[in-house]
Amino acid sequence: xxxxxxxxxxxxxxxxxxxxxxxxxxxxxxxxxxxxxxxxxxxxxxxxxxxxxxxxxxxxxxxxxxxxxxxxxxxxxxxxxxxxxxxxxxxxxxxxxxxxxxxxxxxxxxxxxxxxxxxxxxxxxxxxxxxxxxxxxxxxxxxxxxxxxxxxxxxxxxxxxxxxxxxxxxxxxxxxxxxxxxxxxxxxxxxxxxxxxxxxxxxxxxxxxxxxxxxxxxxxxxxxxxxxxxxxxxxxxxxxxxxxxxxxxxxxxxxxxxxxxxxxxxxxxxxxxxxxxxx
Amino acid sequence: xxxxxxxxxxxxxxxxxxxxxxxxxxxxxxxxxxxxxxxxxxxxxxxxxxxxxxxxxxxxxxxxxxxxxxxxxxxxxxxxxxxxxxxxxxxxxxxxxxxxxxxxxxxxxxxxxxxxxxxxxxxxxxxxxxxxxxxxxxxxxxxxxxxxxxxxxxxxxxxxxxxxxxxxxxxxxxxxxxxxxxxxxxxxxxxxxxxxxxxxxxxxxxxxxxx
Numbered sequence: 001x002x003x004x005x006x007x008x009x010x011x012x013x014x015x016x017x018x019x020x021x022x023x024x025x026x027x028x029x030x031x032x033x034x035x036x037x038x039x040x041x042x043x044x045x046x047x048x049x050x051x052x053x054x055x056x057x058x059x060x061x062x063x064x065x066x067x068x069x070x071x072x073x074x075x076x077x078x079x080x081x082x083x084x085x086x087x088x089x090x091x092x093x094x095x096x097x098x099x100x101x102x103x104x105x106x107x108x109x110x111x112x113x114x115x116x117x118x119x120x121x122x123x124x125x126x127x128x129x130x131x132x133x134x135x136x137x138x139x140x141x142x143x144x145x146x147x148x149x150x151x152x153x154x155x156x157x158x159x160x161x162x163x164x165x166x167x168x169x170x171x172x173x174x175x176x177x178x179x180x181x182x183x184x185x186x187x188x189x190x191x192x193x194x195x196x197x198x199x200x201x202x203x204x205x206x207x208x209x210x211x212x213x214x215x216x217x218x219x220x221x222x223x224x225x226x227x228x229x230x231x232x233x234x235x236x237x238x239x240x241x242x243x244x245x246x247x248x249x250x251x252x253x254x255x256x257x258x259x260x261x262x263x264x265x266x267x268x269x270x271x272x273x274x275x276x277x278x279x
Numbered sequence: 280x281x282x283x284x285x286x287x288x289x290x291x292x293x294x295x296x297x298x299x300x301x302x303x304x305x306x307x308x309x310x311x312x313x314x315x316x317x318x319x320x321x322x323x324x325x326x327x328x329x330x331x332x333x334x335x336x337x338x339x340x341x342x343x344x345x346x347x348x349x350x351x352x353x354x355x356x357x358x359x360x361x362x363x364x365x366x367x368x369x370x371x372x373x374x375x376x377x378x379x380x381x382x383x384x385x386x387x388x389x390x391x392x393x394x395x396x397x398x399x400x401x402x403x404x405x406x407x408x409x410x411x412x413x414x415x416x417x418x419x420x421x422x423x424x425x426x427x428x429x430x431x432x433x434x435x436x437x438x439x440x441x442x443x444x445x446x447x448x449x450x451x452x453x454x455x456x457x458x459x460x461x462x463x464x465x466x467x468x469x470x471x472x473x474x475x476x477x478x479x480x481x482x483x484x485x486x487x488x489x490x
Contacts, residue, residue, distance in 0.1 A: 274352050275353060
């Protein structure tokens with residue numbers, strides 16, 4: 001069963017608009033949403049009853065000091081958190097209204113539908129540029145060479161990398177520059193046709209030029225996907241996102257339109273964090 | 280530990296307070312000189328030029344702080360407001376200069392009734408002082424009083440214009456000179472109100488509705 005069918009099957013009939021918990025918070029319906037989500041690493045309670053929704057065709061930035069649970073939150077959105085020994089979750093995450101933690105749902109399928117781009121570019125070191133992008137498709141059983149070629153081309157184009165690598169598809173993925181490697185990883189995530197793209201500090205290892213390219217790419221990706229980006233760089237959050245959530249000690253302190261959150265935050269804690277008075 | 284940006288913000292605050300004092304003196308001197316029939320054009324021109332130069336310096340520092348530190352929240356609102364307030368103070372200087380120019384334009388106007396100008400002038404001076412105090416103390420309460428005070432100046436101006444239109448037989452030199460000065464005072468009062476609006480914006484993030 002495809003994940004789309006599963007989602008359709010598991011979708012509650014009465015999935016309704018979710019009203020915002022506070023002023024400025026987006027209104028549903030959401031593409032992906034966590035409800036009363038808790039996460040632990042062993043005894044360490046990292047996320048505390050988080051309810052937060054992310055809208056389609058928007059970029060949402062998650063900001064907060066180190067250790068506040070930003071990365072853990074997005075890793076719960078595609079069930080990567082459970083891969084860590086001793087880690088566990090409670091609560092729910094709904095993708096298109098269907099609970100991804102349901103026992104009927106295959107976690108691997110979820111991770112394809114909700115793709116992740118990491119802090120450090122991590123192309124498969126032994127594979128060519130082409131194979132890096134095609135790897136997920138081949139794993140899914142795609143063997144038709146014409147279709148593979150088409151998917152690789154489209155993914156590299158969407159990741160704004162095609163023009164730079166079209167003559168070097170056979171070269172090793174790790175021979176590319178850091179910024180190109182990161183866009184290769186984005187192309188790899190796009191190849192398996194995800195619905196949501198999670199990015200965990202995708203530019204922290206890149207120079208300003210490569211960062212600008214990734215930021216431009218993020219802006220274009222939102223036309224087709226739901227994008228959630230974790231960043232320590234508040235200026236980056238302000239540049240690329242439509243909405244921003246501020247996390248502190250495992251809780252959402254404030255969530256709203258990016259412009260509003262950075263110009264006139266409603267919470268004193270947010271004000272202190274974004275102005276650099278703590279953290 | 281103070282942030283690097285705090286030094287720049289303190290400097291900006293200091294420049295604004297310097298402008299506040301100078302613009303207050305400029306307007307007060309111009310109004311008092313008119314009432315006393317003294318020619319202070321040269322002095323007022325120098326001060327208004329100084330205010331204009333200070334406004335440029337405030338803008339330059341504000342842009343530098345934005346470029347260097349990418350301020351957000353209260354910091355951003357404060358810097359943006361300083362640019363607006365500095366513009367307001369430089370306009371005070373310009374209108375004071377216009378007031379001082381009236382004497383030069385019309386010569387001896389000692390025989391004219393100066394009571395409407397005296398009333399509006401006192402109100403405008405109070406508004407400038409209050410707007411500066413509200414800005415210095417970041418007091419929304421003080422700032423909120425400026426709107427009502429502005430209405431008083433507006434009313435003096437419009438009443439005078441209406442009365443002059445209804446009684447066209449008066450001394451033309453007195454009528455025109457008083458109309459001009461009342462108009463400048465009315466604009467000064469508007470800018471003092473805008474300074475109050477900036478205080479509201481810095482403190483609450485809300486934008487006051489412009490009349």
